[in-house]
Amino acid sequence: MNAKVQNQVARAGLWCTGFFILALLAAFLGYILYKGLPVLSPHFILGKSSDMMAGGGVGSQLFNSFYMLFLSMAISIPIALGAGIYLAEYARENKLTKCIRLSVESLATVPSIVLGLFGMIVFVNMMNMGFSILGGSLTLVLLNLPMLVRVTEESIRTVPRSYEEASLALGATKLQTIFKVVLPSAMPGIITGITLTAGRALGETAILIFTAGTTVSRHMFDTDVMAGGETLAVHLWYLMSTGLVPDREAIANGIGALLILTILVFNFVLLLPIKLLGRKTKA
């Protein structure tokens, strides 16, 4: 009897845990959006930030966030595809493969502040880039790579072996098979992975403070890669730790809401077509 009561209590407890986890997330999102949405206005989103006075916007930071995201993705996607293809298609179980796998795993757990300091030594100081968009983007590549390699490899592994065998049997070379048969079939998985990685990179802060810096270019929407590359997330941190503007909490609330909205878009809206397509091909 005792064991049965225990069973009931445990089940009830598990339900509570499940709902607690969901409620906490809802409370977080609700709080940030409730505080931040009223701040969002065209002037705030596109305006210039100010150092001392109230009423600054986050236009440059928003632009920098996406610009650096784009640059880092443009560099990391080809490399990650190559590495993922190697691990899924070519790698034999030898020392080299083991070493590469261990490297990817290790790279994925390196704390982002350590990646940031590495970028500071190599890109900012040794290559004389200074705190710049380029330095920040190159360091972001290090963060993106292990995640992208992993999803590429996993997505390629889900492609049925028979597709590949059929293509090879028809006389296509391995390279043709990979680009015309394997990659197109693995594409939904890879794109999902890229989108989720992009969401992570967009909110990253620790890695960028000492590589992209906490300043922005004097010009709005400056595409110069050597300009200062403060992003939204860095600006939020900067405001709360050393910011001087009197309305820093309002700005921080606005940035929080902007970040959360972007994450929601990246996690759900952008992935919607892929999910719908996947359902169609299954049916």
Added chain:
Amino acid sequence: MERAATIGRLDGKQSGGGHERRLFYDKCGRYLFIAAAFLMTIIIFSIIFFVGRQGLMTFAAVSPLEFFFSASWDPSLGKFGALSFIVGSLVTTLLSVAIGAPLGLLGAIFLAKVAPAWLKNIMRPATDLYVAIPSVVYGYIGLMLLVPYMRDAFGTTTGFGVLAASLVLAIMIMPTILSISTDALNAVPKPLEEASLALGATWWQTMVHVIVPAAAPGILTAVVLAMARAVGETMAVQMLIGNTPQLITSLFSPTATLTSDIVVEMGNTPFGSVWGNALFLMAFVLLILSLAMILVIRRFGTRRV
């Protein structure tokens, strides 16, 4: 299949000298892929090399004994004892795992074994969303809600401290534990569960004595990965811990961790000074800690099921 057929047709049309060329491309592609993959190894080794070299230069001016076992940190007086940061990092990490791991594990059992399908369809994306929220936003929420609450509820002067940081960290690492443990629980063969139930064990007894032990290596992997995330987490901790280089005296007193102190001080140190190098050495300690955790997972985390 259709695509494969198209390729076959194309091949037939262009047969002739093209084949040699395509085989050559094939070889080039192969080498490019290997190069891309090997780049990962080059990157991780250069991170270890550059951060390590910069950091170990500290020992030219500061003895390892002082760095690791002294808690007096005063760069202007040339005192570089990082013990308070190391202790701060370890205590914050362990406390956050102690809070986050049970929550994550219970959530995983719920998600894997109890939740009906519709709830699973909500909880999985919710878990992903937890991971996707930027750490600076977690820190900001903690700063706005948790810190004032701690100040009022426990009557401390600032509200900053290990407990505030650990609570937010616990929430940040919980989804990692939840999602990896869920996979581990789902991977336990169904017959094990059925056998236990058939022998008369209640559902909960089956969970505690059969399923969870069978999934233990996966759960351990989850916990160690979560620890790695907690020890390296920077922004949220920096915003909540109070940033005072002193040894922990209570859960409510401000202190600092390896990561938080790097962020606070790196901006005002000249590159290449002893002070700067000491901060790089702290980063190197973090790097070694996280690499050690990977080795732990490799050694013990392999799934026996």
